[in-house]
Amino acid sequence: MWNEVLHGVVTDEFEERLSEALQQQDLTIEEFAERHNIPVSTLYKITSGNHTNFGVETLQKIIHGLQEEEGYTQPMIGLITTRGACDRAPSRIQVDDIEYRIKPLPSQSIEEEIIRGVRAEKDGIDGLLCGPIAATTLEQVVDVPVGGLQFDTDLIQTSIESFVRRIK
Known part of the structure; x- marks a missing residue:
């Protein structure tokens, strides 16, 4: 699912894909934010569609966090x-x-x-x-x-x- 979230950046579906990925992993925004050192307010803004201009570092943290949650950092x-x-x-x-x-x-x-x-x-x-x-x-x-x-x-x-x- 992390791959679909990443592709969502280009197709303007990022916030929707991120919400789906968190739901699929049975995680709240707060849990995901805490586990991956991302400000909760930033994630709330992104998933609500109010914050579409965020930095590459935030995107990297989100994608790496999703990869960890989905087990892709382990062989x-x-x-x-x-x-x-x-x-x-x-x-x-x-x-x-x-x-x-x-x-x-x-x-x-x-x-x-x-x-x-x-x-x-x-x-x-x-x-x-x-x-x-x-x-x-x-x-x-x-x-x-x-x-x-x-x-x-x-x-x-x-x-x-x-x-x-x-x-x-």
């Missing part, structure tokens, strides 16, 4: 798969003393997987993990590392057993 991996798999995935994983945030990007078709991957790259994702078919295509259209989900024998066996129980 992030996009997980593109079904809603069910995304719901069961961890929200964070630690590898070699680095904690990565996992951003679920649920998709229902290969086309949607590719669209989600391209959008995630624009939003600043560090890498994408998706099904092997989508991975082959995404590697050709994005400039971030792409990995294909690997299905081991146990996972395949469990999936088959679950499916058989459903069709009984």
Whole structure:
């Protein structure tokens, strides 16, 4: 969402996008201002549309604050798969003393997987993990590392057993 707020500066939708971003993060203007060292009065003026002439430093603080709230300052991996798999995935994983945030990007078709991957790259994702078919295509259209989900024998066996129980 931080990216949409930044684009709002150019399209005269900044105050609307900022309000939406704060609402999406379930933050009040006061909470956001306090966390990111921005005067509350400045944010109130901006979100009400009464203060459209503010400095670059204020804009930088707002955008950086939104990036922090959305988790973009922490390394992030996009997980593109079904809603069910995304719901069961961890929200964070630690590898070699680095904690990565996992951003679920649920998709229902290969086309949607590719669209989600391209959008995630624009939003600043560090890498994408998706099904092997989508991975082959995404590697050709994005400039971030792409990995294909690997299905081991146990996972395949469990999936088959679950499916058989459903069709009984």
